[in-house]
Amino acid sequence: MNPEINEDMTKPILQMNKMSKSFGGVQALKDVSFDVFPGDVLGIIGPNGSGKTTIVNCITGFVKPTSGRVYFKGKDITGKQPHKVADLGVTRTFQIMRPYYSLPAYKNLVIPLFSPRAKRTGGWRGGGRLGNRQTIAIDILEEIGFERDSYIPFKKTSTLPTGYLKRLELARCLALKPEIIICDEVFSGLSMSEIASMVPLIQRLQDEGITIVMIEHRLRELFQVANRVMVLNFGQKLIEGTPTEVMADEKVKEAYFGSEEVEEVMTYA
Amino acid sequence: MEILVYGTINSVSLALMGLGFAMVYGISRVPNFAHGALYIICGFVTWILFHSLGLPYFMAIILSLCVNGILGMLMYRFVLIRVRGMNISEIIASYAIGLVILEGLRFGGFRGMTYTLPAFMEGSLMIGDVPVDYHRIIMTIIGISLVAGLWLFTHYTKIGLALQGMAQDERAALMLGIDSDFMAMLAMGFGAVLAGVAATLILPLGNIVVESGYHVLIMSIAVCIVGGLGSWVGAFFAAFLIGYAQIITVVFIGSHFQMVVAILAIILTLILKPSGLFGHQKELEERV
Amino acid sequence: MSTQELRKERIDRGIKVRSDGLYALMSLRELSYLTLPRFILIAGMISLPFLMPGMYWQRVISIVCIYAVLALSFDFLSHYVGLVSLGGAFFIGTGGYVAGILNTYYGVPPVLTVPLAAAIGGIFCTLMLLPCLPLKGVYFAIVTLMYPLFMARIIEAFDIFGGTDGIVGIDSFSSAFVEQYFVVCMVLIFLFGLRRFVTTDRGLIFTAIMDNDQAVKASGINITKYKALAVFIASSMGCMAGACLTHIYMWSGISQFALDFSILPIAATVIGGAGTLVGPILGCLILVPVSELLRDFGTLRIVFYASILVGFILFRSDGIMVFIQRKYEQFERWTKI
Numbered sequence: 001m002n003p004e005i006n007e008d009m010t011k012p013i014l015q016m017n018k019m020s021k022s023f024g025g026v027q028a029l030k031d032v033s034f035d036v037f038p039g040d041v042l043g044i045i046g047p048n049g050s051g052k053t054t055i056v057n058c059i060t061g062f063v064k065p066t067s068g069r070v071y072f073k074g075k076d077i078t079g080k081q082p083h084k085v086a087d088l089g090v091t092r093t094f095q096i097m098r099p100y101y102s103l104p105a106y107k108n109l110v111i112p113l114f115s116p117r118a119k120r121t122g123g124w125r126g127g128g129r130l131g132n133r134q135t136i137a138i139d140i141l142e143e144i145g146f147e148r149d150s151y152i153p154f155k156k157t158s159t160l161p162t163g164y165l166k167r168l169e170l171a172r173c174l175a176l177k178p179e180i181i182i183c184d185e186v187f188s189g190l191s192m193s194e195i196a197s198m199v200p201l202i203q204r205l206q207d208e209g210i211t212i213v214m215i216e217h218r219l220r221e222l223f224q225v226a227n228r229v230m231v232l233n234f235g236q237k238l239i240e241g242t243p244t245e246v247m248a249d250e251k252v253k254e255a256y257f258g259s260e261e262v263e264e265v266m267t268y269a
Numbered sequence: 270m271e272i273l274v275y276g277t278i279n280s281v282s283l284a285l286m287g288l289g290f291a292m293v294y295g296i297s298r299v300p301n302f303a304h305g306a307l308y309i310i311c312g313f314v315t316w317i318l319f320h321s322l323g324l325p326y327f328m329a330i331i332l333s334l335c336v337n338g339i340l341g342m343l344m345y346r347f348v349l350i351r352v353r354g355m356n357i358s359e360i361i362a363s364y365a366i367g368l369v370i371l372e373g374l375r376f377g378g379f380r381g382m383t384y385t386l387p388a389f390m391e392g393s394l395m396i397g398d399v400p401v402d403y404h405r406i407i408m409t410i411i412g413i414s415l416v417a418g419l420w421l422f423t424h425y426t427k428i429g430l431a432l433q434g435m436a437q438d439e440r441a442a443l444m445l446g447i448d449s450d451f452m453a454m455l456a457m458g459f460g461a462v463l464a465g466v467a468a469t470l471i472l473p474l475g476n477i478v479v480e481s482g483y484h485v486l487i488m489s490i491a492v493c494i495v496g497g498l499g500s501w502v503g504a505f506f507a508a509f510l511i512g513y514a515q516i517i518t519v520v521f522i523g524s525h526f527q528m529v530v531a532i533l534a535i536i537l538t539l540i541l542k543p544s545g546l547f548g549h550q551k552e553l554e555e556r557v
Numbered sequence: 558m559s560t561q562e563l564r565k566e567r568i569d570r571g572i573k574v575r576s577d578g579l580y581a582l583m584s585l586r587e588l589s590y591l592t593l594p595r596f597i598l599i600a601g602m603i604s605l606p607f608l609m610p611g612m613y614w615q616r617v618i619s620i621v622c623i624y625a626v627l628a629l630s631f632d633f634l635s636h637y638v639g640l641v642s643l644g645g646a647f648f649i650g651t652g653g654y655v656a657g658i659l660n661t662y663y664g665v666p667p668v669l670t671v672p673l674a675a676a677i678g679g680i681f682c683t684l685m686l687l688p689c690l691p692l693k694g695v696y697f698a699i700v701t702l703m704y705p706l707f708m709a710r711i712i713e714a715f716d717i718f719g720g721t722d723g724i725v726g727i728d729s730f731s732s733a734f735v736e737q738y739f740v741v742c743m744v745l746i747f748l749f750g751l752r753r754f755v756t757t758d759r760g761l762i763f764t765a766i767m768d769n770d771q772a773v774k775a776s777g778i779n780i781t782k783y784k785a786l787a788v789f790i791a792s793s794m795g796c797m798a799g800a801c802l803t804h805i806y807m808w809s810g811i812s813q814f815a816l817d818f819s820i821l822p823i824a825a826t827v828i829g830g831a832g833t834l835v836g837p838i839l840g841c842l843i844l845v846p847v848s849e850l851l852r853d854f855g856t857l858r859i860v861f862y863a864s865i866l867v868g869f870i871l872f873r874s875d876g877i878m879v880f881i882q883r884k885y886e887q888f889e890r891w892t893k894i
Contacts, residue, residue: 060775086777098772100765110758111765112776133758176777300695351871356695357641361823362870368820368863372856483816487706490699498695525714532707539700540688 011074013038013211014059014090014180019068021054028054029065029235036180041202041212043222043243046232052215053095055232056184060092061085072180087117089179093169093186095215101158105146108157108168109137112175121177137175144171145197163194170201180211187218195221223247270397272516278405280512281412282471284505286485287492288416289463291501294493296436297453299349300360303367304464305486310370311337311465312477316384326387334465341461345454353453367486375479384477386469408470415466416505432456436499484528491531495538497545507546510534561893568888594885598835602745606737615737619805621845622740623649626798628822628829628837629747630791636832637755638787639767641694644701646818647685648795649802650708650811652678656800657724657809667728667804671739674800679793683785686792690784702819709814723810730804740801744838747794752834763787817859821845824866830876839878 012035021029029051036042044052057063059070061082069078077085086092099108113123113133122130124140141153144167152164160168166186173181183202187195195218202225206212216222222229223243231238231252239249246252286308293301301307311333318329344366352358388404395401423429435442435452443449467485475481491511496503511534518526538545609615627645635641656674659665665673689700711717718724730736754760765773766780773780803809822837825844830836844862851858869876 062771062774081779082771082774083777083779086775091777092775094772094775098769098775100768100772102764102768103761107758107761111762111773111778114759114762115777117777172772172776300699348867348871357635357698358870358874360643360695360698361827362867364820365824365863365866365870369860369867372859372863375856376854376860487703490703494699523714525710529707529710529714532703532710535703536689536700536707539692539696543692543696 010037012036012071013073014213015069015071015074016055016059017069017071019055019058019065019070021051021058021063021065027235029058031068032232032235032237033068034230034237034240036211036213038211039206039209040228041206041214041226043226043229044213044215044232045217045219045222045229046238050232051235052232053184054235056092056182056213056215059085059182060090083115086176087115089117089176090182091173091176091178091180092182093166093173093184095184095188097162097165097169099157099160099165099168101156103157104154105157105160105164105168106134106137106141106153109140109171109175110134112172113137115176117176124174124177140171140174144174144201162189163191166190166194166198167201174205178210180213181205182213182215184215185217186214187216187221199224271399272513272520274396274399274401276513276516277509278401278409279516280509281409282467283488283492283512284416284508285408285412285463285467285470287489287496287504287508288419288501289460289467290489291493291496291499291504292419292463293456293460295499295501296432296456297345298356298439298499299345299353299453299457300356300363300498301457301460302360302364302486303344303370304460304489305482305484306367306370307337307341307461307464308468308485309374309477309479309482310340311468312386312472313374313379313384315386315469315472316477319386330469334462334469337465338458338462341464342454342458344461345457349457350450350454353450367482371479371482379477380479385475386473386477388473404473408474411466411470420502428455487528487535488531491535493545494535495545500545503545510546563891564894566890566892568890599745602741603738605741606734612733615733616805617846617849619737619740619801620849621841622744623798623802623805624818624821624825624845625744625838625841626740626747627795627818628825628841629744629751629834630794631822632826632831632834632837633751633755633794634787634791635826637760637767638763638784639770640690640784640787641698642701642788642791643698643819643823644704645795645822646705646814646816647701647708648678648682648792649799649818650705650814651682651792652796652799653803653809653813654712654718654724654799655681655796656803657727658718660727660804661724667730670804671797671800675793675797678796678799679789682792682796683789686788687781687785690781690788705814705816705819709811712811712814719810721811723808723812725808727803727807727809729807736801736805743797743801748834748838755834820866821848821862824862824869826876827866827874828869828876830878830880830882831874833876833878833882836876836878840876843877 014036015033016035017033019029019032020027032051032055034042044055046052054063058065058068059077061077061080061084064079069076071077072085072088072090075088077088077090099105100111103111110133112118113130113136119130123136124143130136138153146153146164146167152160157165157168166189170181170183170186186198186202190198199221202212202214206225212225214222214226226243228240229243229246230240231246231249238251239246241249289307290301290304293299293304314333314336315329318324318332319326322329324332344363348362348366349359352362388402389407391403393400393402394406423433431442431447432452432455434445435447435449439449442452492504492508495511496505496507511531514534515527515530518530605618606615609618627649630648631642631645652674655678656667656670659670659673660667685704686701689697692700713721730739755763762773762778762783766783770780799813802813821844822841825840826837827840828836828844829838829840844865848858848862851861873880
């Protein structure tokens with residue numbers, strides 16, 4: 001077990017308190033509050049432009065919120081610089097993938113292994129000591145689905161298909177031995193079979209005690225892994241609850257009105 | 270009183286220098302570092318037409334403005350179009366063109382104090398207790414009306430609106446059937462003409478010397494950075510800010526510091542608020 | 558015309574010289590493919606002072622080396638860290654003045670002033686540029702373009718360090734021989750040191766910052782720290798070159814902040830091949846002597862290298878070095894179809 005994980009499962013690990021953000025005149029978020037408990041998989045859904053990515057940016061320090069606070073394990077992390085937030089173990093993936101295209105895939109993981117946090121913790125599964133960075137990088141890649149004996153980890157990142165790039169995004173988070181991973185649409189742009197192989201991966205991460213916040217459009221897969229779901233619409237929180245509760249709610253149906261996917265998921269739930 | 274009068278005049282001349290640069294950057298996102306060279310070349314072309322060919326002064330000015338505009342368009346069409354979108358290459362290429370023009374002129378024998386243009390109107394006027402010559406007054410009036418005219422042009426004519434559309438979103442403009450390369454070429458020509466207008470208005474106040482090409486470039490960059498790159502209205506207000514600041518430092522500290530003020534303004538603005546006083550680009554960048 | 562059609566065929570050499578980092582050396586011949594160019598470069602640089610006729614051309618070689626170091630620092634900063642600095646003159650001037658002040662006011666011998674100038678000047682430049690590090694692209698370029706002008710105006714306006722006259726009476730190197738070998742060795746050490754450094758895993762962080770700074774931030778790495786480190790490396794190289802320049806001319810003045818020192822290294826880098834590190838040195842070896850030949854024509858030399866610069870940016874933006882490299886790694890031959 002990861003010793004850094006908060007043993008007290010009733011205390012929220014991540015809290016967002018009345019967060020608002022406006023860009024110029026546009027209000028992207030309005031008084032959004034929610035708690036994430038250790039071991040949770042929280043799904044955040046909502047139509048396009050409802051402020052999902054802004055939430056990620058506000059938590060991880062890429063955007064300074066106009067008002068409101070973010071707490072991580074009770075400590076105020078509002079407005080901290082991104083690298084400091086990541087150093088605490090709150091990691092994120094990017095919706096538009098941001099690998100280092102000019103480097104080979106495994107070197108993409110060598111970079112985060114240079115961070116102070118990786119040095120302290122030894123990377124994913126590391127016991128506090130950091131070994132050879134390249135070996136660890138390939139180990140992580142193997143666990144996340146890059147075939148070790150193939151040449152794929154050594155290929156230039158710009159030549160990899162989307163599925164691998166999405167995994168690389170996750171792998172970058174794992175290299176830091178994270179406590180929370182905030183996934184910004186890891187399923188989007190993937191084929192059905194690629195998604196099918198991603199779902200067990202997420203479940204495995206959850207089993208290892210990593211708290212996960214997922215921002216997603218693919219409701220069906222999200223409801224397989226998430227134990228709580230929050231719905232955003234026009235920057236405001238509509239409802240929060242278990243997947244079944246959320247799907248039964250009238251307001252959600254209205255926000256997603258006409259969307260076939262809701263129908264599909266409803267029958268599934 | 271002296272500060273007020275000379276501050277205004279200085280500000281307007283700064284605005285004239287910076288307007289062309291701001292216009293080109295605002296529309297086509299090309300930082301035209303050959304701006305100073307275009308300014309100087311217009312002065313020399315006018316001088317040649319007026320003194321060597323003996324054309325009437327007014328004719329010479331109009332012709333040299335046309336020459337300048339064509340030069341600007343050619344520069345875009347044959348050089349800058351190839352490095353379009355690569356900002357650093359644009360800077361280096363346009364700056365190198367500027368160097369070629371300026372140092373070429375210097376090599377061609379255009380140096381010393383012999384090159385002057387006559388003022389539009391001789392004589393002077395007393396404003397309060399400060400003597401101001403007519404030419405400076407004319408310059409101020411033309412400068413301000415030029416800005417007003419530009420504002421009307423970009424807001425009420427078809428080409429002006431197209432230019433504005435391109436400034437806001439080049440790809441969207443492309444989809445709406447605006448030829449972005451043609452518009453950028455037009456913008457370059459337009460910026461060159463504005464540099465020429467500034468030259469014909471400001472140069473009669475002194476000698477035409479090659480060095481002032483660099484000076485004009487720095488000043489126009491200062492004005493544009495402080496006002497926010499891409500916003501020519503911002504550049505106009507920034508010109509007043511820097512203009513007065515310069516005159517105040519000249520009066521109270523010394524004329525050595527005139528340039529220091531401008532450069533300090535650039536550095537401080539970039540450090541404190543890179544989008545400038547009136548710019549809005551930073552916010553947009555963060556949103557992506 | 559024959560009826561048989563010919564086609565140009567390109568074949569890679571036996572050894573995959575291009576596959577970065579993975580060498581499979583099978584024979585001495587393949588080993589020589591790798592080592593020969595490096596050996597030629599080193600031997601060439603070392604023998605250059607001997608080959609030059611007369612004092613004047615030996616002095617030119619020293620100047621070439623100084624520009625080469627500056628171009629190297631520009632190439633490193635712009636193509637491996639992504640900070641395009643147009644202010645090479647800022648580094649040269651700072652280094653020159655630091656060396657001049659140390660030598661004349663405190664009597665430090667040239668052997669010590671050069672490394673001291675590199676350290677002190679590097680720290681000074683890094684501190685000055687520290688607030689600008691979050692800037693990107695055009696903004697960083699413009700602000701660095703302004704710094705040397707600013708320094709020159711400050712020195713002029715406050716009339717410090719000799720004002721417009723500059724600092725005179727600085728010691729020269731003990732002999733012409735020491736001078737030339739000092740600068741030649743400086744170039745070679747910096748070149749191979751940097752090449753080594755940028756391919757280490759730690760050096761890759763800089764490439765990562767250039768590729769994608771947001772992802773580096775998200776990996777919990779303080780990018781400002783690394784950018785500052787890169788600026789320190791580049792600026793101390795520039796300052797070292799400036800200190801050498803000061804001791805060669807026995808003078809340091811405002812003209813060390815002149816645009817010449819900003820634009821020529823850039824031209825050399827573009828011509829030689831951006832991002833190759835060897836390219837800039839090659840560019841300097843071509844540009845500086847030619848511009849020395851044109852010195853009699855005054856400003857024509859600026860026209861000359863500015864127009865070459867435009868030509869290369871437009872028509873051969875990858876530079877000479879990349880071209881040579883490709884020719885070296887591939888055969889070309891005509892084959893029948």
